[in-house]
Amino acid sequence: MAVEDVLRLAHVLGATVLFGTGVGIAFFMVMAVRTREPRIVAHVAGIVVIADTVFTATAVVLQPLTGYWLARSIGWPLNEGWIILSLVLYVIVGLFWLPVVWIQIRLRNMARHAAAKAAPLPPAFYRLYRIWVAFGFPAFFAVVAIFWLMLTKPALF
Structure with missing residues (x-):
């Protein structure tokens, strides 16, 4: 198996x-x-907090590295429009994901507190939860766009 195949798989x-x-x-x-x-x-x-820490955070770090190594190995210039737009979208995803991680921890803590007191989830929980949901949509669509860019490699600029 060629290095490019291993990098592409990773x-x-x-x-x-x-x-x-x-x-x-x-x-x-x-x-x-x-x-x-x-x-x-x-x-x-x-x-959820554990999964985000173990899986998502690890992939977040490795993804740009494997992308860089793959581009260098294949010979794609890093200033290709689709690569630049993919990186911009990746940063946008990160800007939504980082607050989501903090929100998930807060939601977990509020739910633990409510469970320990045998109380219902507080209104603050639901306000924060709505933000968590809202932040998921732009991140989701940005990732879908990155997939599309990786698959089609359109000439953009």
């Missing part, structure tokens, strides 16, 4: 982990919050 796997973990986290968190049960929300949010 890059695609990293993109898959980023996308799959993001969609999975969103699904399980939404389903947990729909129960309105603090114990369930606390448990799922705890797993």
Whole structure:
């Protein structure tokens, strides 16, 4: 197997982990919050924080590295329009993801506190949760756009 094949595989796997973990986290968190049960929300949010730390954060670091090495190995100029736009979108995803990580930790902590007190989730939880949901949409569509750019490599500028 050629170096380019290994790099391409690593890059695609990293993109898959980023996308799959993001969609999975969103699904399980939404389903947990729909129960309105603090114990369930606390448990799922705890797993979400771990998954984001283990899988998403690792892929976030490795993805640009494998992309760079792959581009250099194949000979793609880094100033190609589709590469530049992919990187811009990647930064946008990061700008939405970083606050989401903090929000997930806060949501977990609020749910744990409510569960320990046998109280309902507080209104502040739902306000923060709505921000968490809202931040997911631009990040999701930006990742989809990056996939499209990687697959089509359009001549942009």
